[in-house]
Amino acid sequence: MKPLKIALIGNPNVGKTSVFNALTGLNQHVGNYPGVTVERKTGTAHLSKDVKASIIDLPGVYSVNPSSKDEEIALNAIFDKTNKDYPDVVVIVAEVENLKRNLLLFTQVKDLGFPVVLALNMADQMQKKGISVDVPALEKALQTKIVLISARKNQGIEELKQVVLNYSSYPTRPVFDLKSIDKEYFSLLENLYPKQNPYKVWLSQTNVYPFENIGNVVSSNAFVQKSDSEIKKLQHRETIKRYQFINDILKETYSIDTSKATDIRMRFDRILTHKFWGYIIFFFVLLLIYGSIFELAAFPMDLVDGFFADLSAWTSATLPEGKLTELIADGILPGLGGVLMFVPQIAILFFIISILEETGYMSRVVFLMDRIMKPFGLSGKSVVPLVSGTACAIPAIMSARNIENPKERLITMLVTPFTTCSARIPVYIIIISLIIPKTYILGFIPLQAFVMTMMYVIGFLSALIAGMILSSIIKADRKSFFVIEMPTYKAPILKNVFLNMYEKVVSYIMGAGKIILALSVILWFLGSHGPSSTFGNAEEIITEKHITDHLTEDELADELAGYQLENSYIGIIGKGIEPVFRPLGYDWKISIAVLTSFAAREVFVGNLATLYNLGSEAEEDEAKIIDRMANEKREDGTAVYGFATGISLLLFYAFAMQCLSTVGVTKKETNSWKWTLIQMVFMTGVAYIAALIAYQLLK
Amino acid sequence: MTTLNVLKKSQKGTIIEINSDNVPLKLIEMGCLPGNVVEVLQIAPLADPIYIKVNDSFLSIRKDLAKQIQVELI
Structure with missing residues (x-):
């Protein structure tokens, strides 16, 4: 039997996700609508022993009139009969506390002709509130099943399943x-489309909903054409009338003692949105986030790192020598380790968020x-990705997903890698x-x-300035307004928290x-392979060159x-593009180190060490x-790492997109190679x- | 008569009219309707946005939007 299709629709913050989680558990999948993010x-x-249902969880909406592109795409899918998301039955999840507003959406969906079940969530709170x-x-008044x-307490879920099963009789x-x-107007429409x-x-x-052939006929009929302003007035009037209709019903069926409900909210808000204490508390929350992804994640990250290093060593020792073993041991396994290394940070950050x-x-x-x-084209929520970015851009970019406004979300993702992530620290320390000099300012x-602190400041400032520039360039899909709901304070449901964390990972x-x-x-391939005449004969060439030098095996x-x-x-390639880097004060060795550290910034130091032929020693001894x-020294006898080259390197690493994991995450999160490339070219530019500029001014 | 953006913390007003061309439908749908009482619960530290209660909904909106809502002080 074909599975039943159920759509879950409801206002934000009514516990719709909890209902979805209660129904599906781990049997859920998060993807994208075709072609969009x-x-x-x-x-x-x-639903029962022999009835399976596929459930689609829509983003929280206040009405069927979409207020963002995201809502439009999601609603479009379930309203379109030809779409695979078109549901057999709709479950409206509403909250008992603000039933009036929840019912606005209910009446709209109901009027579209779907069989609708109304699930009143948080029923356990009714007495208390x-x-x-x-x-x-x-x-009876709403002609539905409630x-x-x-x-939260997993009550009523089985009953909901039973009621949904009988949907065809509603x-x-x-x-x-x-x-x-x-x-007048709606009679006219009805006459035009009696069926x-x-x-x-x-x-x-x-x-812009594609209802069966309606659009074409009406747009060709001058009689029913209305201007945008007139349409908007009618929509306003519709909302007012619907609320009147709902109020009349609720007057007979519903009562609430509002003083009980708002008391807790006010007490929390008085502190959390306080003009002084509000910021202090937020500062500590940020500190907690930063500390957790920086410190707490370090131990599991080392474990992952060590495990893959061991596995790689074991593989190359165990498998027969050859190209395939090299690929597995030196290419794929370290690459996998590089992917999984970020999992602890992502898990921890999303746990907190x-x-x-x-x-x-x-x-x-x-x-x-x-x-x-706002002036930087960012959302209030962008603070979390920006601060997380000072630990690592990978989880930080993912955390931008919680920003509702698409333009602000995009800008946040694009500018977050400017903040000083922990991978820049080893480069900064060395340079x-x-x-x-080891002197003191003001004693x-x-x-x-x-200087190290200034590098952090530069990181933040450049993110903000880049945001400002991008916000004037990027066009918004539509005018978006800042209207956000301040939800009731609730204790977190751990099941939701862990499922969200799991899903993000x-x-x-x-x-x-x-x-x-x-x-x-x-x-890895480019770094470990080369032309056979030089790279292929490296061992012979080096042995021959040092035949009289009596070097130790390590040397x-x-x-x-x-x-x-x-x-x-x-x-x-690095040597080839050295002329490009020469105006920045880099010789060919630095050019190669810069190029190889595109994989990850921290590789810079290690690769320089390798180029200076002290790979094994440098690992133990930074000095x-x-x-x-x-x-x-350069050919003219001056130091290679003079002040000008040093500053030039610091600035290069502050801005350049030198992290392919960030590239991967940006591609995934923006779902666009275009923006990923723009970010890379913009930052590196x-x-x-x-x-x-720094080198030319200082040299 | 005045507009919502000038109300001070914990002042209340009855919504008289809303400029339907400049106000998103979403705000109306959340209950910002003529006749309803709106209360300013909190104003953000830099004077924007504001935190209001209307029609049992608790919302945060920016002042430029609040300016489009005419209210009668209670």
Whole structure:
């Protein structure tokens, strides 16, 4: 039997996700609608022993009139009879507390002719909040089936399944009379389409829903053509009339003691949105986020890293020597390790963010930060990705998903990699210790630490400035207004938190992971292969060259590694583009190190060490590589790592997109190579120009 | 008569009229309707946005939008 198709629709913050989770558990899948970034969440549930249902969870909406492109795409899919998402039955999830507003959406969906079941969530709170509902009378007035549930306590879910199973016997006629809005106009529409659902006819006038052939006929009929302004007035009037209709029903069937409900909210809001304490608390929340992804994730990350290093060593020792073993041991396994290494950070960040969203705190953050972030084209919520970005851009870019406005979300994703992530730290430390003297400003501020701090400031500022530039370039799909709901404070439901965390990790591995793995294998190949005349004979060439030098085995191995990197394909490319980097003050060795560190910034130091033939020693002794770099001279006798080149390198690493994992995640999250490339070219372009100016001015 | 953006914290007003050309339908649908009472619960530290209660909904909107809503102070 074909599975039953159920659509879950409801306002935001009514616990729709909890209902979805209660119905489907781990049998859920998050993908995208074809060709766009809009999330499409589906799952399967067993309604009874032999009836399976596929459930689609729509984003929270307040009405069938979409207020964003995301809503439009999701609603379009379930209203379109030819779409695979078109449901057999709709479950409207509503909350008992603000039933009036929830019923607006209910009456609209009902009028479209779907069999509708109304699930009243948080029914367990009714007594506490002084709410009473006359269910049979409400069912009669709304011509529907009502189920009282509490997704939090897993109550009423079985009953909901039973009620949904009998969907075919429920009435599908409209409850609201459109003619009460404008008798003349809606009578005319009805005469034009005597056989059509009148609400579909009206919606095809106002929106872009592809209802069966309605659009064509009406647009060719001058009689019913209305201007945008007139349509809008009618929509307003429709809303007013619907509310009147709902109020009349609720007067007879529903009562609430509002003083009980708002008391807790006010007490929390007084502190959390306070003009001083609000920011202090938010600051500590950010500190917690930063600390968790920086410190807490370090241990599991090391585990993953160590595990893959061991596995790689074991593979190359165990499998027969050859190209395939090399590919597995040195290309694929380290690449996989590179993908999985970010999982702890992603899991931890989304654990915290889910809690912030679930409790309702995130909306308060938006309220506090909106005015500050608005001039930069960012949302109040962008603060979380930007601060997380100072640990790592990978989870940070993913966390931008919680931003509702598509333009603000895109800008946030594009500018987040400017913030100083932890992978830049080793590069900064080496360069700063080379070019900044160990003196004190004003006698007590260490200059090196000051420069390091400035690098963080530069990171933040460049993200904000880039946001400002992008927001004036990127066009919004439609005018978007800042209207956000401040939800009631709730204790987080751990099941939702963990499912969200799980889903984010899976989507990272399956989406961005593939791209990261592919790119890192390509980069490994370029770095470990070269023309046979030089690279292929590296061992003989090096042994011959040092035949009289009496080098130890380790020293010889270091010489070999340096020679191999220099003569690998990437080394050849690096040498080839040295003229491009020369105006920035880089020699061919730095050029190669910069190029190879496209994989990940922290590789820069290690690869320089390899090029200076001290690969194995530098790993244990950072001072050695610094010492070696300090003594590196140009042909004219000046130091390679002089002040100008150092500053140029610092700026280059501050701005350049030197992280292929970020590329992978940006591709996954924007669902567009265009924006991914724009980000890469923009960041690297800024890096090049800044480094160029700095070197040319300082040399 | 005045507009919603000038109301101070914990002041209330009855909505008289809404400029339907400049106000998104979403705001109307959330209950910002003529005749309903709107209360300013909180104003963000930099004077924008504002936090209001209307029709049992708790919303945050920017002042430029609040300016489109005419209210009668209660």
